[in-house]
Amino acid sequence: MFAYYLDLAWHSLRRNPILTALMVLAIGLGIGASMTMITVLHVLTDDPLPGRSSQLFTPHLDPLPLNYKQGGDSPDAADNVTWPDAMALLKAHRAERQAAMAGGTLLVRPARADLRPFNVDGRYATADFFAMFGMPFEHGQSWSAADDAARAHVVVLSDTLYRKLFGNGSGIGQDVRLGEHDFRVIGVTADWQPKPMFYADPGAQHYSDVDQFFLPLSAAVDLKLSTNGNQSGWGKNDDSTSLTGATMTWLQFWVQLNSPAQAQAYRQFLVDYSAQQKAQGRFERPSTDAKLYSLMGWLKHENLVPNDVRLQLWLALGFLFVCMVNIVALLLAKFLRRSSEISVRRALGARRRDIFLQLGIESALIGVAGGVLGLVIAQIGLWSVRHRPDDYAQLAQMDMPMLLGTLALAIIASVVAGLLPAWRACRVQPALQLKTS
Amino acid sequence: MEIRPIFASLRKHRIPAILIVLEIALACAVLCNAVFMIGKRIGDIQIPNAIDERGLSVVVLNGTDPKLAASDIPRNIAALRTIAGVQSVGVTSTLPLSRNNWGWSFGLKSDSAMTDKNTFNVSLYFLGVGADQTLGLQLKQGRFFNADEYADSTLGGSALPSAHVVLVTESLAHQLWPDKAALGQSIYSKPYYYTVVGVVADVVRPQASIHSTQRSYASTFYPLQPDATLGYYLLRSAPHDRARIVRAAEQKLGEINPAAVAKGKTFDDIRGQYFADMSSMAWMLVLVCVVMLAVTAFGIVGLTSFWVAQRRRQIGIRRAVGASRGDILSYFRTENFLLTGMGVVLGMALAFGINIYLMHHYEMDRMPWYYLPASAVALWLLGQLAVLGPALRAAAVPPVVATRSV
Numbered sequence: 001m002f003a004y005y006l007d008l009a010w011h012s013l014r015r016n017p018i019l020t021a022l023m024v025l026a027i028g029l030g031i032g033a034s035m036t037m038i039t040v041l042h043v044l045t046d047d048p049l050p051g052r053s054s055q056l057f058t059p060h061l062d063p064l065p066l067n068y069k070q071g072g073d074s075p076d077a078a079d080n081v082t083w084p085d086a087m088a089l090l091k092a093h094r095a096e097r098q099a100a101m102a103g104g105t106l107l108v109r110p111a112r113a114d115l116r117p118f119n120v121d122g123r124y125a126t127a128d129f130f131a132m133f134g135m136p137f138e139h140g141q142s143w144s145a146a147d148d149a150a151r152a153h154v155v156v157l158s159d160t161l162y163r164k165l166f167g168n169g170s171g172i173g174q175d176v177r178l179g180e181h182d183f184r185v186i187g188v189t190a191d192w193q194p195k196p197m198f199y200a201d202p203g204a205q206h207y208s209d210v211d212q213f214f215l216p217l218s219a220a221v222d223l224k225l226s227t228n229g230n231q232s233g234w235g236k237n238d239d240s241t242s243l244t245g246a247t248m249t250w251l252q253f254w255v256q257l258n259s260p261a262q263a264q265a266y267r268q269f270l271v272d273y274s275a276q277q278k279a280q281g282r283f284e285r286p287s288t289d290a291k292l293y294s295l296m297g298w299l300k301h302e303n304l305v306p307n308d309v310r311l312q313l314w315l316a317l318g319f320l321f322v323c324m325v326n327i328v329a330l331l332l333a334k335f336l337r338r339s340s341e342i343s344v345r346r347a348l349g350a351r352r353r354d355i356f357l358q359l360g361i362e363s364a365l366i367g368v369a370g371g372v373l374g375l376v377i378a379q380i381g382l383w384s385v386r387h388r389p390d391d392y393a394q395l396a397q398m399d400m401p402m403l404l405g406t407l408a409l410a411i412i413a414s415v416v417a418g419l420l421p422a423w424r425a426c427r428v429q430p431a432l433q434l435k436t437s
Numbered sequence: 438m439e440i441r442p443i444f445a446s447l448r449k450h451r452i453p454a455i456l457i458v459l460e461i462a463l464a465c466a467v468l469c470n471a472v473f474m475i476g477k478r479i480g481d482i483q484i485p486n487a488i489d490e491r492g493l494s495v496v497v498l499n500g501t502d503p504k505l506a507a508s509d510i511p512r513n514i515a516a517l518r519t520i521a522g523v524q525s526v527g528v529t530s531t532l533p534l535s536r537n538n539w540g541w542s543f544g545l546k547s548d549s550a551m552t553d554k555n556t557f558n559v560s561l562y563f564l565g566v567g568a569d570q571t572l573g574l575q576l577k578q579g580r581f582f583n584a585d586e587y588a589d590s591t592l593g594g595s596a597l598p599s600a601h602v603v604l605v606t607e608s609l610a611h612q613l614w615p616d617k618a619a620l621g622q623s624i625y626s627k628p629y630y631y632t633v634v635g636v637v638a639d640v641v642r643p644q645a646s647i648h649s650t651q652r653s654y655a656s657t658f659y660p661l662q663p664d665a666t667l668g669y670y671l672l673r674s675a676p677h678d679r680a681r682i683v684r685a686a687e688q689k690l691g692e693i694n695p696a697a698v699a700k701g702k703t704f705d706d707i708r709g710q711y712f713a714d715m716s717s718m719a720w721m722l723v724l725v726c727v728v729m730l731a732v733t734a735f736g737i738v739g740l741t742s743f744w745v746a747q748r749r750r751q752i753g754i755r756r757a758v759g760a761s762r763g764d765i766l767s768y769f770r771t772e773n774f775l776l777t778g779m780g781v782v783l784g785m786a787l788a789f790g791i792n793i794y795l796m797h798h799y800e801m802d803r804m805p806w807y808y809l810p811a812s813a814v815a816l817w818l819l820g821q822l823a824v825l826g827p828a829l830r831a832a833a834v835p836p837v838v839a840t841r842s843v
Contacts, residue, residue, distance in 0.1 A: 022735050029728055067554055107500035109696060116691070117500055117698050179500075307799050308718050311474070315722070318467045319729050322460060326736035329456040333743030389713035424452060 002361070009362035012338070019334060020366070023327050027370030027417075030323030031410045032377025037313040039378065039402050040385060043395045044207070044305045048194035052134050053295040055096075055256050057263060058199075059270050061085055062289040063249070063282065068234050075202035077232030079302075080249035083221070085277075090126060094269045095255035096262070097132040100217055101125040102251050103200055103209075103228040109177040110165055120161060121228070122213035124220035130156070130189075132256045133199070140172045140187035143216055151218040155183035161212040162188045176213075181223055183215055195395055196304050198295055199252055201229030206304050208391035217251075246282065267292045306390070320413070327366075327417040335359055335425035342425060343433035355426040363418025364411055371410025378406060443772050453740055458780045461816055464733045465784025469812045470791050471722045473804045478719040482712045484645060484653065486533055487606075487638030489573025490708065492524075494679045495532060496670045496686045496701035501694055503665035509694070510565065510663035516693055517670060520685045522678040527568030528667040530561070531643045532704070533656075534711040535669075538643040541597065543624035543631075545613065550627045559609065560642040563598065563661040571671040572640075574658070577607055579620045579635035582660040590660045598659045603631035606639045608654035624657075631659070645711075679703045730819060737823035741769065745831040752831055753838030762832040769828035770821060777820035781813035788812070 013020045047053050062078045063085060081089075086100035102124050109117045123129070130142040139162075143154050155176060162171060162185075175182040196206035220227075221243050227250060235247035243250065257263045267290075274287035293301055335342075342355055378398065385396040398406075447454045496517075501509055510528055517526045531537040542556035543549065549556060564572075566587045574581075582602060590600035603624065610619035610633070623632045639654040646652040661667060670690065674682050680703070687701040745752070752765055788809060795801040 019739060022739055026732050026735070029732060033725065033728075107698060109500075117696060119499065119698060180502075308714070311795070311799055312718070312721065315467065315471060315725055318463065319725055322463045322467065322729055323732055325456055325460040325463060326732055326739075329453055329460065329736055330739045332453055332456070333740055337743060337746065388717040389710070390717070420452070 005358045005361045006365070008358060009365045012334075012362060013365065016334065019330060023330050023366050023414075024369045024373055026323040026326050026330075027367065027410060027414055028373030028377055030320035031370060031374030031406060031413065032381055033316040034313075034320045035374060035378040035398075035402070035406045035409065036381030036385065036396075037309070037316040038405075039382060039398050040309055040392070040396050041305065041313055042402060043397070044196070044309060044392055045299075046195070047296065048196055048198050048299075049133065049295070055258055056132070056254060056295040057095075057257055057266070058252070058254050058293050058295075058298050059089065059266075060291040060293060061270065061274060061283075062285045063246075063277070064285065065234055066284045075230055077230075077234075077249050079202050080230065080232070081251045081253045082246055082249050083244045083251065084246045086251045086253050088273065089253060089255075092269070092273070095266055096258050097128040097256040098254070099126045099129040099132055100251050100253050101129060101199060102217065102220075103204060103211075104220060104225055105228055106178040106213070106225060108161075108165070111177070112165070112167075115164075120212040121209055122215070123211045124217040124225065124227070125214055126217050128256075129214065132254065133192075133194075135192050136190040138188045138190050139170075140185070142187055142214075148216050148218050151222045152216055153181060153183045153219055154186045154215065156187040156189060156214040157185055158189055158210070158212045159191050178213065178215075179223075179225060183219075189214075196299065198299055199254055201250075201252060202302055203230045204228065205391040207395060208393075263292060263294075306392075308390075309392075324413055324417045327414065328420055331363060331366075331418050332421040332424060335421045336428075339425070339428045339433050342428050343430040346428070346430040347434060352426045356422050359422035359425055360415060360418055363414050363422065366418075367411035367414025368407070370414055371407040374410050375403065375406050440771060440775065443768065443775060447772070447776075450744070453744075454776060457737065457740060457776045458783065460733055460736055461777055461780025461820070462783035462787055464729055465781050465812055465816050466787035466791055467729060468726055468815070469785070469788035469804065469808050470795065471726050472812065473792070473808050474801075475719050475722045475726075477802065478715050478722075481645075482715055482719075484641055484650065485639065486641045487575050488533065488640055488704075489673065490704045491676045492673050492679070493572070493704040494672045494674065494683045494686070494701065495704065495707070496672070496683065496690055496699050498668050498670060498690055498694060498697055498699050500697040501665065501668075502696075506665040506667070507663045510667060513670065513690060513693065514565075514567075516689050517672060517686055520672075520682055520689065522674050522682055523672050523686075524675075525567065525571040525673040527571035527671045528565035528663075529568045529572070529669045529671060530563035530661075530666045532669055532671075532707060533641040533643060534645065534707050535643045536711065541626060543626045545622075545624065547623075547625050547630070548627065549625040556626070557613070557655070559655045559657045560644075561597070562640075562656060562658045563592075563664070563666060564658055565661060565663060565667050568671060569604075569658075571673045573673070574604070574640065575638040577636045577638055578618075579604075579633070581635055587660045588662055590662055592661065592664050592666065597626070597629045598661050600660050601631055602634045602660065604635045604637050604658040605633055606654045606656050607636055608639050608651055609656065610636050612651065612655075631657075679705075733816075734819055734823040737773065737820060738826060741773070741824050741827035742830070745769070745827045745834075748831075749834055749838055752834045753836055753840075756834065756836035757839040765832040765834070766828050769824055769831055773820045773824040773828075774817070777817050781816050784816070785809040785813060 060078065061081060063082055064078050090098055090100060103121065104124055105119050105121050107117050108120050127143055127145045127148050138159055142156055143152060147154055165171060165176060171185050174185055176185055193210050197204060197209055200206055200209060229250065231248055231250040233248035235245060255266065257266055270290040270292060271287050274283055274290040277283040278287055345355065382396045382398060386393050514526050514528065517523060531539065539561045540558050541561055542558050544553055544556045569581045586600055586602050590598045592598055605619060614622055619633050619636050621632065623630050640656045641653050642656050672682055672686055683701040683703060687699050690699040755765065792804040796803060
C-alpha cells in the first residue's frame with residue numbers, strides 16, 4: 001500500500017510542477033537558513049576537550065575591594081586571578097594537577113636569514129599545563145616544576161611554528177629568540193587547538209586564537225614579557241600595575257579534579273582559603289563568594305556565543321515558521337482542489353484514515369525533496385559564514401549528526417505542515433462533492 | 438465597492454484566510470525588527486569621527502628597542518617625510534577604531550583616585566610632535582600643545598605622562614562640565630592631574646562603546662616626547678596616493694629597523710576591519726528579508742490562484758449577470774487588501790512584542806514607531822503586487838463559463 005501511495009503522491013506532485021516547486025523551495029529555504037544557524041550555534045557551544053572536560057575546573061576567587069567599580073564595557077575583574085593567589089593555590093597542591101597561565105604575544109626573530117621577524121601568540125604557563133590538558137607531544141617533552149622554580153629560559157613550540165623556524169631539520173636543544181631573549185626549545189606539540197580556547201582570558205578571540213609557543217610563567221614575569229588580556233588593578237600606589245602585586249588580576253588558573261568528591265573538597269578549600277585571606281584583611285568580600293566552575297559551566301558563565309549569532313538563529317527560525325505557514329496554505333489549496341478525486345476514492349470504499357495516510361505521504365515526499373534542497377542551501381550558507389570576518393567563521397562545518405538532523409527536520413516540518421490540510425481534505429463529504437461535480 | 442460579500446466568502450474559506458493573515462503577520466513582525474537592526478548597524482558603521490580619515494594612512498612599528506626610542510623615532514619620521522606625496526607625518530600611541538585601547542579613570546576632585554566609584558573612564562591618546570596636524574584634529578576651543586609641552590612630557594615607566602595638559606573632545610567636555618567652560622578645568626587621578634588646554638571635535642575611541650554613542654567619544658589627548666609607546670606612524674596624503682604611500686612607508690621602516698615588524702594600512706582599512714562583522718551581519722539580514730518577502734509573495738500568489746480556479750464558475754456567473762472585468766479585478770484586490778490589513782495589524786503588535794523581548798535580552802534599543810506603519814505599507818504593496826497576476830486571470834474568465842457544466 002505504501003508503494004502505491006508513494007506512486008500516487010509522485011503523480012500528484014508532477015501534475016502541478018510549479019506549485020510543487022514553490023513548496024519544495026519554501027521548505028528548502030527555511031530549513032537551509034535554520035540549519036546554517038543551528039550548525040553555527042552547535043559548533044560554538046561544542047565541548048572543546050571531549051572526554052577530559054568533565055575533570056577540568058577553574059577556581060573563581062573574589063579579591064576585589066567592596067567599593068571596586070567595574071568598568072562598563074570591560075569584563076569582570078574577578079574572572080582572573082592575582083599572582084599571589086595563583087602562587088598560593090599552586091603551592092597548596094590540593095588538586096590532582098593545577099596550572100596558572102596567561103597569554104602573550106612575542107616577536108620572533110628567526111635565525112634563518114630569509115625570514116623577517118614576526119609576531120606570534122603563545123602562553124606563559126606552569127609545568128602541569130601540558131599533562132592537565134592532555135597536550136600531545138611530537139618531539140621532546142615539557143618542562144618540570146624545577147624549571148618553573150629556576151625561571152628557566154625554555155620553550156615548547158607548536159608544530160606549525162617549529163616547522164616555520166627550523167624547516168625539516170631538528171630544532172630540539174636549539175635557541176629561539178623571542179622578544180629580546182633566547183629560549184631553548186625542549187619540546188614540540190602537535191597542533192592543538194581546543195575551540196573555544198576555554199583557558200584564555202575573557203577578552204581573547206576564543207574561536208580564532210591559536211597558541212604557537214609555551215614558556216614558563218615564572219620566566220615571563222621575571223623578564224617582564226608583554227602579556228595579552230585584561231589586567232584590572234585597584235591598588236592605590238604606583239606599583240598597582242606590577243604583575244606580581246596583590247592588587248591586580250590577570251592570570252587564569254585551572255585544576256584537574258578526577259571525582260565529584262574531589263571537586264567538593266576543592267570547593268571547600270577555596271572557601272577556607274578566602275576566609276583565611278579575609279581574616280588577614282586582604283579580601284573584603286564574603287568567603288562564600290569563592291566558586292569552582294566546571295569547564296562547560298565556565299563557558300556558559302563567559303557567554304562566548306556572540307549575541308548576533310543567537311539573533312540570527314531566532315531570525316532563521318522565524319523565517320522557517322513563515323515558510324511553514326506558507327506550505328500549510330499551499331498544501332491546503334492543493335488538497336482541497338482534489339476534493340472530487342478524494343470523494344471518488346471515498347465512495348469506492350477508502351477510509352478517512354487511508355486518505356489521511358495518502359496525503360501525509362505526499363507531504364513527506366515534499367519534505368524529503370525540501371530537505372535535500374535545504375542541505376544544499378545550508379552548505380552554501382555555511383560556506384558564506386566561513387567567508388565572514390567573525391572569529392568563529394572557520395569552524396562553521398556540518399558534521400554527520402547535523403546532516404541527518406537537517407533531513408529529519410525538513411521531513412518533520414513538512415509532515416507537520418501537511419497535518420492540517422490532510423485532516424481538512426479527508427473530511428470532505430463524498431456525496432456532496434460527487435453530486436456537484 | 439461592497440465588502441460584505443467578500444467577508445461572506447472569506448468565512449467559507451476560514452482556514453486559508455487565517456493562514457494568509459498569519460503569514461503576513463509573521464512576515465511583518467520579522468521585517469520590522471530585521472530592518473530596524475539593519476538601520477542600527479548602518480548607523481554604527483557610519484559613526485562620525487572628526488579626523489581626516491580620507492587622507493590618513495598608518496604604519497605600526499613593533500619590536501624596536503625601547504631604549505633607543507628617543508633617537509629612532511625622529512629618524513623614522515624624517516625618513517617617512519622623504520616619500521613623495523607625504524604631506525605630514527606624526528606618531529601616536531593608538532588610533533580610533535584600532536581596538537588598541539588604553540583606558541584610565543579620572544575624577545573631578547583633586548583627591549580622586551582611579552578606583553574611586555564616581556570616576557569616569559576615558560581612552561588615552563599619546564601624541565608626538567605634529568601628530569595633531571597629521572590626524573587632522575579640529576580645534577573648537579583653546580589651543581594645541583606647544584613645543585615645550587611635547588619636550589617635557591615623559592612616561593619613564595609609569596602609566597601616564599608627566600605633562601599636566603590635556604585635550605578633550607566636545608562630547609566629553611559637555612559630559613564632564615555640562616554648565617561651564619571646559620578650558621582651564623582639570624581632571625585628576627592621584628598622583629596625576631591634567632588641565633584642559635583645548636577642546637577638539639569628537640574623535641572616536643579605539644574601541645567604540647556598543648551601549649551609547651556619547652561614550653564612544655570619551656577620548657583624551659596628551660603630549661609625549663619620543664617614547665616606545667608611540668608605535669603608530671601616521672602619514673597624511675592625497676586620498677589617491679595612500680595605497681602607494683603605505684607600501685613605500687612599510688618598506689622604508691622595515692629597512693631602517695631590520696629587527697622590527699612594520700605593518701601598514703589606510704584608515705579606511707582600519708574602519709572596514711573594525712566594522713567587518715557588523716556589515717556582514719547587515720548583509721545577512723538584508724538577504725533574509727528579501728527571501729522572506731519573496732516566499733510570502735509566492736504564498737499569496739499560490740493561494741489566490743487556487744481561489745480563482747475554485748471560483749471560476751461563480752466568477753462566470755457574476756460576469757454573466759453584468760459585472761465588468763474591473764469589478765472582478767477589484768474584488769480580488771479588495772479581498773487581498775483586507776487580509777493584508779488584518780495581517781499587518783497583528784504583525785505590528787507582534788513586531789512590538791519581539792522588540793520588547795530583544796530589548797530585554799539582547800541590548801537592543803526601542804524601535805521608533807514609524808518602522809511599524811512603514812513595514813505595513815510595504816506588505817500592503819507586496820500583497821497587491823502578488824495578487825495582481827491571479828486577479829487578472831480571474832478577470833479574464835469569460836461569462837460563458839457560467840453556462841457550461843464542469
